[in-house]
Amino acid sequence: MSIWVCGEVLIDELPSGAVVGGGPANTAKALARLGHSVSFIDGISTDAYGVKARAELIADGVDLSLSHASDLPTAVAVVTLAADGGASYVFKLDKTATFDFKSDWLPDPSRLKPQVLHIGTLATLVQPGADVLFDWAIACAEFAPIVFDPNIRPQVMSDREKYVAVVEKWVSISSVVKLSDDDCEWLYPGQSAESIAARWLQGGVALVVVTRGADGLVGYTSDGVVEVGGQKISVVDTVGAGDTVGAIVVQGLIADGLMNLRGDVLKDVLHRAAVAAAITCSRAGAQPPYAHEIRERLGN
Numbered sequence: 001m002s003i004w005v006c007g008e009v010l011i012d013e014l015p016s017g018a019v020v021g022g023g024p025a026n027t028a029k030a031l032a033r034l035g036h037s038v039s040f041i042d043g044i045s046t047d048a049y050g051v052k053a054r055a056e057l058i059a060d061g062v063d064l065s066l067s068h069a070s071d072l073p074t075a076v077a078v079v080t081l082a083a084d085g086g087a088s089y090v091f092k093l094d095k096t097a098t099f100d101f102k103s104d105w106l107p108d109p110s111r112l113k114p115q116v117l118h119i120g121t122l123a124t125l126v127q128p129g130a131d132v133l134f135d136w137a138i139a140c141a142e143f144a145p146i147v148f149d150p151n152i153r154p155q156v157m158s159d160r161e162k163y164v165a166v167v168e169k170w171v172s173i174s175s176v177v178k179l180s181d182d183d184c185e186w187l188y189p190g191q192s193a194e195s196i197a198a199r200w201l202q203g204g205v206a207l208v209v210v211t212r213g214a215d216g217l218v219g220y221t222s223d224g225v226v227e228v229g230g231q232k233i234s235v236v237d238t239v240g241a242g243d244t245v246g247a248i249v250v251q252g253l254i255a256d257g258l259m260n261l262r263g264d265v266l267k268d269v270l271h272r273a274a275v276a277a278a279i280t281c282s283r284a285g286a287q288p289p290y291a292h293e294i295r296e297r298l299g300n
Contacts, residue, residue: 120149240286
């Protein structure tokens with residue numbers, strides 16, 4: 001059994017050069033660096049960018065046997081970095097291998113029985129593949145909890161009402177939702193993260209985790225609210241920080257069990273996530289920490 005991470009691996013064209021990116025790919029990389037058996041599920045191009053992406057994921061220990069080789073080109077995100085290290089993106093996604101999700105190659109959850117499915121970012125939004133993934137995810141949910149990270153990208157869909165409908169649809173089949181305070185504000189202007197989480201919890205989600213940048217993280221469950229502060233660190237950029245948090249949440253889910261992620265157990269997971277995200281922010285691009293780096297930072 002392994003963790004399944006589904007979504008895009010693409011190329012981030014940073015001011016410093018082209019690097020492998022995509023929220024789900026970053027999460028898969030983070031989980032592998034933490035020592036987990038993780039299978040990444042996406043269409044990966046045979047072009048030069050696809051070869052680069054495949055090589056990097058394999059080098060980090062990510063299993064690509066469930067991914068699909070395609071002669072379509074790799075999707076690209078042109079990244080601009082602000083003075084504070086924050087990233088903005090312009091995407092080139094149409095007719096790419098990255099979003100060529102089809103039922104005839106997606107893995108069978110009833111046969112392979114994953115431990116958990118982490119899914120999100122653009123793969124749950126870009127059509128026609130997103131509809132295929134949703135039907136497939138419903139089948140996966142019979143065997144494994146779903147961790148959903150919407151990772152909002154208004155540059156791809158600026159229509160807020162349509163975007164909210166997509167997010168709410170995925171939330172309805174998810175056990176855990178992880179998103180940022182910026183995601184909350186864009187999706188639901190004027191609504192508090194607490195009120196958004198309360199609605200989702202009432203609808204059947206077990207845990208909502210909201211990242212708040214330098215202000216840390218907050219987790220919402222039916223038992224109440226758990227907050228942890230951010231870590232002081234010299235920020236190079238924030239690329240991949242939220243994806244690193246997602247990996248730590250998945251790790252906590254596997255180690256402790258979904259219904260035990262509350263109270264002090266959840267606080268420990270969120271603290272670990274804050275530490276891991278800070279390490280990611282301390283270096284350029286999506287370079288999540290290895291397990292030993294987190295242990296060293298935690299002093300154990």
